[in-house]
Amino acid sequence: MSKTRLEAFSDGVIAILITILVLELKVPPGSDWQALRSMLPTFLIYVLSFVFLGIYWNNHHHMCQAAERVNGKILWANLHLLFWLSLVPFVTAWMGQTKLSPLPTAIYGVVLICAALAYTILQTAFMSAHGPNSRLRAAVGNDYKGKFSLACYAAAIPLSFIVQWAAVGLYIFVVLIWIVPDPRIESRLP
Amino acid sequence: MSKTRLEAFSDGVIAILITILVLELKVPPGSDWQALRSMLPTFLIYVLSFVFLGIYWNNHHHMCQAAERVNGKILWANLHLLFWLSLVPFVTAWMGQTKLSPLPTAIYGVVLICAALAYTILQTAFMSAHGPNSRLRAAVGNDYKGKFSLACYAAAIPLSFIVQWAAVGLYIFVVLIWIVPDPRIESRLP
């Protein structure tokens, strides 16, 4: 089974997700500065989710490039990742429309942590399909960044119920540490 | 006529369908646990339809890979399959928003059975375009799983009007038996 179609399908789904996010940016009821100001929290979460999906596309892309083969398990692990990513527009809209209320902010974190776990599962499926000395395995290494992100999400979820802005801050922090394409893999590519 | 563009178009349509499903997950009017709990049936159907479309993508992918050529009849049979799949977001939304009412649950089954029949027609069109000793024909075999799924759908439709949860259970059951990529074809691929 070729990895081309897996890449094309994943690219397609992520491209659609990143684009339909905008459909959840509801037109404000009015055309004055007040209407624009009321969109600020929604817009902030929109930017966050956009970058978040961009990072997944980027890292997914790097991982696929280092991979050499694909099997049935990888295909389902990939669909599992896409499932959690597919919920991003929904939680983004919920969080935005409720002006960053505690529960939606926590659920946003739950979707993020599930997507991160799904990515880890996909990464493991890719690695077990390649030998112990493969380029991919060497490139992923200890995956400190991945584990650290999971810890941040795990902290942000309960924090949402106490100081939701701190939770949002943690989400932004995770986005910032990932914004650079993964040097672990890139540096090992020809 | 090349099969590449057929694959690309089908992949595109299925990727969009699986993604716009999320647009039917309406943001609940509230931000408390009650609002979240009220989304449970909708969410369940969302997961079901997501996996269902994922299975079609997967099997379509395997069938195209085993195929060697494409003709006008295959093209229309493929569009016919995509038509029934295109109704999935609609019936998912209807079933979710009416909390799994009898009629929408039955119509969900009607769309599933029509999609399954369309897939069978497409499979037949593919097979008749290939010789009797083709890899594809050998790979499909007796298609017990396909026939069994049709029987399950046929049972679920009337069942929807009596105990709709049993119908939903049958849909979940069919999804479970298909979740593994079709070994009939995969095992015969190089």
Next chain:
Amino acid sequence: MSKTRLEAFSDGVIAILITILVLELKVPPGSDWQALRSMLPTFLIYVLSFVFLGIYWNNHHHMCQAAERVNGKILWANLHLLFWLSLVPFVTAWMGQTKLSPLPTAIYGVVLICAALAYTILQTAFMSAHGPNSRLRAAVGNDYKGKFSLACYAAAIPLSFIVQWAAVGLYIFVVLIWIVPDPRIESRLP
């Protein structure tokens, strides 16, 4: 300039259009047979537009296959065609939600005739980019079917204000004469 990316972009846009049509199928307010029956005209137009877009994809595909090169003029003629096709979900929704009222039925015809003219312009742009003895030019021939369709649309638009069902009948008639992939081009392909 390669024709691959033109094909990919057009396929992408048509695949998205054919898919987002379903987003205009609004969930009916109710879950009984009455609710389902009230969807019939909407559903009929949905099917019509789906097949209509499928035919464009199909013929566009055949034309691109016969083509050998692409230039700036073709690119804009193609975007012009996509523009008219992009209005299909809107007119479909309007016609469906107003239960086939005269004006929306006429506007549906206007969009169809503009799309057909845009296709003719694109076809001409393709032909002038190829020599007088090209495979494409020979394949298109007199384009009787295209001219006949234009005449049907031109008749259907005023007819919408008198007997709108006759106009809908004409649209269905045009769809039926196009449902077979264009043999003029296909028969000349290797």
Next chain:
Amino acid sequence: MSKTRLEAFSDGVIAILITILVLELKVPPGSDWQALRSMLPTFLIYVLSFVFLGIYWNNHHHMCQAAERVNGKILWANLHLLFWLSLVPFVTAWMGQTKLSPLPTAIYGVVLICAALAYTILQTAFMSAHGPNSRLRAAVGNDYKGKFSLACYAAAIPLSFIVQWAAVGLYIFVVLIWIVPDPRIESRLP
């Protein structure tokens, strides 16, 4: 890193954006000429945004064709451009639904100017990844058209608060000067 997947992802996102624009064309509440006439400003902005996105696709396409390699910086500059383009359906809907009110018209200009700046940044990132004598660098030249467009947008934003139709006129003017594919690059391609 290959430029193929960057092109495919960008094409995908722009194709989806240009298509979901139509979802913001809300069906008018009525089926008479009055309902149709009330859609005129919305429709005008729809056409403008459609052509605007078409131009970006076109120029992006030409730039990618002249490019020979891609790096991490280009990837993020590209995502940055897609971010601003992704806001086009939102500002189009806002401007259309408020019948070209001053503030939405100005914000439309802000999104246009940010997209133009993002394109310039992407162009610079592409050029710095290629040598001083590269085909791309020679092709872009002084980019008078790009700088002139930026000046037009900068003038249109304050103008929106005084005579919004003049601002809309400036947007149309910029679209007109770009509608021809960039001869600077095209003429230098083989």
